[in-house]
Every structure is written in C-alpha cells, then in structure tokens.
Amino acid sequence: MKIKLASEADIVAASSLFKTEELLPSEKLVLAKAIQKAATKLGVGVDHQITKLASYNLQRSTESIQKLLEERKEYVEAKKVDRLMEKVAHKIKALDKIKLIEEFDLTNGLDHLWGKFISDPTNVVLEIRENEEEKVKVASAEIPVSVIEQKKDHLKKYFVNSFVDKLLENPNEVIGSLKPQTQELLYSLING
Numbered sequence: 655m656k657i658k659l660a661s662e663a664d665i666v667a668a669s670s671l672f673k674t675e676e677l678l679p680s681e682k683l684v685l686a687k688a689i690q691k692a693a694t695k696l697g698v699g700v701d702h703q704i705t706k707l708a709s710y711n712l713q714r715s716t717e718s719i720q721k722l723l724e725e726r727k728e729y730v731e732a733k734k735v736d737r738l739m740e741k742v743a744h745k746i747k748a749l750d751k752i753k754l755i756e757e758f759d760l761t762n763g764l765d766h767l768w769g770k771f772i773s774d775p776t777n778v779v780l781e782i783r784e785n786e787e788e789k790v791k792v793a794s795a796e797i798p799v800s801v802i803e804q805k806k807d808h809l810k811k812y813f814v815n816s817f818v819d820k821l822l823e824n825p826n827e828v829i830g831s832l833k834p835q836t837q838e839l840l841y842s843l844i845n846g
Contacts, residue, residue: 728771
C-alpha cells in the first residue's frame with residue numbers, strides 16, 4: 655500500500671483511513687508507522703492510537719503467541735492451528751508473523767471475530783497495552799500527558815494561556831518545537 659504523506663492534509667487523510675475497518679491489521683501497522691514518521695518530519699501531531707501502534711514494537715514471546723493462537727481452536731480444526739503455530743514460530747519479523755496469522759484467519763473465515771472472540775493478528779504478535787497512558791518527551795524525560803493537564807494552572811503562571819492550551823491540545827508538536835533550554839524549564843515547572 656502506497657500513500658502520499660507529504661503534507662498535513664495527507665496525514666489527516668491517512669489518519670482517517672487508519673480509523674476505518676477497511677484495512678487489515680498488518681496494513682494498519684504499516685500505515686501507522688508511515689503516518690508517525692511523516693508527522694514527525696513535518697512537526698504534525700497525530701491520533702494517540704496511531705502513535706501507540708507505530709511506536710510499540712515489543713514482540714511477544716513464542717509461548718505467548720502460541721497461547722493467544724490457542725483461542726482459534728474453538729473455531730478451526732486443532733491440527734490447522736498447530737500447523738499455524740509451527741509456521742509462526744519460524745518467522746523472525748513481527749510483520750511476517752502478523753501477515754501469516756492474518757492469511758490464516760481470512761482463509762478460515764475468522765476475521766469477523768477479531769477483537770470480539772479472538773485477538774486480531776497484530777495483538778497476537780505485538781504487546782500493545784490498550785490502557786497505556788499517553789506520554790510525551792520533555793527534555794530527556796517522558797511525562798504522562800495527564801500530569802501536564804494537572805499542572806496547567808501552574809504552567810499558566812509562567813507561560814501565556816494560549817501556549818498552555820496548545821501544549822494540552824498537541825503536546826508532541828508543541829514540545830518538539832521548543833528549544834532544549836525551554837524544554838528543561840518546562841520540565842522543571844511540571845515537576846516542581
């Protein structure tokens with residue numbers, strides 16, 4: 655899948671596509687990574703779901719993947735799932751594993767069960783925490799956005815209100831535009 659991501663409008667359009675049900679899990683993963691890369695280059699903020707999927711690359715252990723694949727045995731012959739487990743164990747790249755599981759699910763008519771009764775292929779292979787709190791890098795530390803929100807009144811004593819409002823709307827973009835000294839000041843005010 656090739657998508658042009660040269661402007662903010664392209665990123666907005668791609669983000670809308672990401673939110674649809676038209677894409678397979680592997681396509682969503684690839685698209686999320688492309689959107690995040692382009693958005694970072696252009697200094698544009700993106701939806702938290704895109705950022706989370708694009709930046710979370712921790713692959714589950716083979717045992718964890720196999721355990722999650724076990725749930726497919728309720729819907730497909732156990733031998734077929736065992737063969738899938740074998741094939742997945744021999745793949746190294748997460749995307750290859752996701753595509754293999756995706757193909758299996760589509761072939762066996764399981765795709766309509768994703769997220770309802772079985773984990774979708776991306777969630778089988780990657781450890782993506784649904785309730786993970788959004789964090790933003792300030793200076794050299796990662797701070798939860800909720801902490802910045804809690805400190806907004808304190809920050810408004812030192813910065814103009816419009817800056818603090820923009821910071822809360824799009825923290826990655828605003829912080830990314832700050833000089834290192836200003837980021838250090840912001841960090842000390844948030845932690846102070």
